[in-house]
Amino acid sequence: xxxxxxxxxxxxxxxxxxxxxxxxxxxxxxxxxxxxxxxxxxxxxxxxxxxxxxxxxxxxxxxxxxxxxxxxxxxxxxxxxxxxxxxxxxxxxxxxxxxxxxxxxxxxxxxxxxxxxxxxxxxxxxxxxxxxxxxxxxxxxxxxxxxxxxxxxxxxxxxxxxxxxxxxxxxxxxxxxxxxxxxxxxxxxxxxxxxxxxxxxxxxxxxxxxxxxxxxxxxxxxxxxxxxxxxxxxxxxxxxxx
Numbered sequence: 001x002x003x004x005x006x007x008x009x010x011x012x013x014x015x016x017x018x019x020x021x022x023x024x025x026x027x028x029x030x031x032x033x034x035x036x037x038x039x040x041x042x043x044x045x046x047x048x049x050x051x052x053x054x055x056x057x058x059x060x061x062x063x064x065x066x067x068x069x070x071x072x073x074x075x076x077x078x079x080x081x082x083x084x085x086x087x088x089x090x091x092x093x094x095x096x097x098x099x100x101x102x103x104x105x106x107x108x109x110x111x112x113x114x115x116x117x118x119x120x121x122x123x124x125x126x127x128x129x130x131x132x133x134x135x136x137x138x139x140x141x142x143x144x145x146x147x148x149x150x151x152x153x154x155x156x157x158x159x160x161x162x163x164x165x166x167x168x169x170x171x172x173x174x175x176x177x178x179x180x181x182x183x184x185x186x187x188x189x190x191x192x193x194x195x196x197x198x199x200x201x202x203x204x205x206x207x208x209x210x211x212x213x214x215x216x217x218x219x220x221x222x223x224x225x226x227x228x229x230x231x232x233x234x235x236x237x238x239x240x241x242x
Contacts, residue, residue, distance in 0.1 A: 130226030136216040149201040150235040158190035158229030165224040
């Protein structure tokens, strides 16, 4: 053992320029240690940092955010929300907030059938083709949905070799969204623009369509294959009763 090494119990070795504990050199400088002491940090205060896991809170330990700035569970005596320096205190009690949550949930459950919903389905010749067939488009509307109205937005005019192709839109029965009509019809039903459909808000008793099973919008092409075109079907519906 070198003469300039002083050994202490518990594996502490000290030389003129080196301090080791258990064989590991302590690299903290005297200035750094003095800065901690000079900052007034006590052993107890340093202890609140020991064993801290970012994003996980523990009793009597410092709170450190994780990489997502999440600090885990928060228990506070007051809650203030807003721009720093201009916060507004939330004065509602936990019981009041919980009661509000329960009442809103009840209202939403009660009114679920009367909420107006929207479904949009798109036909695109470039994606769906135009063969004489029935093509399902868009996501399925749920069972018991009642279609009250809507429209067709023709983005790109439909064509066929002689424009004799007919196109119908259905969701329950044939043509219940739009009856079969030829591209060449004088009303220009498949030219670019917004077009009417069968269900109408002002006559739900006679024109609405109620689904008896979940279903997509069906595009029925007949007489002649479609050679180009794109349109979007927008349907407004509410949930009926089973």
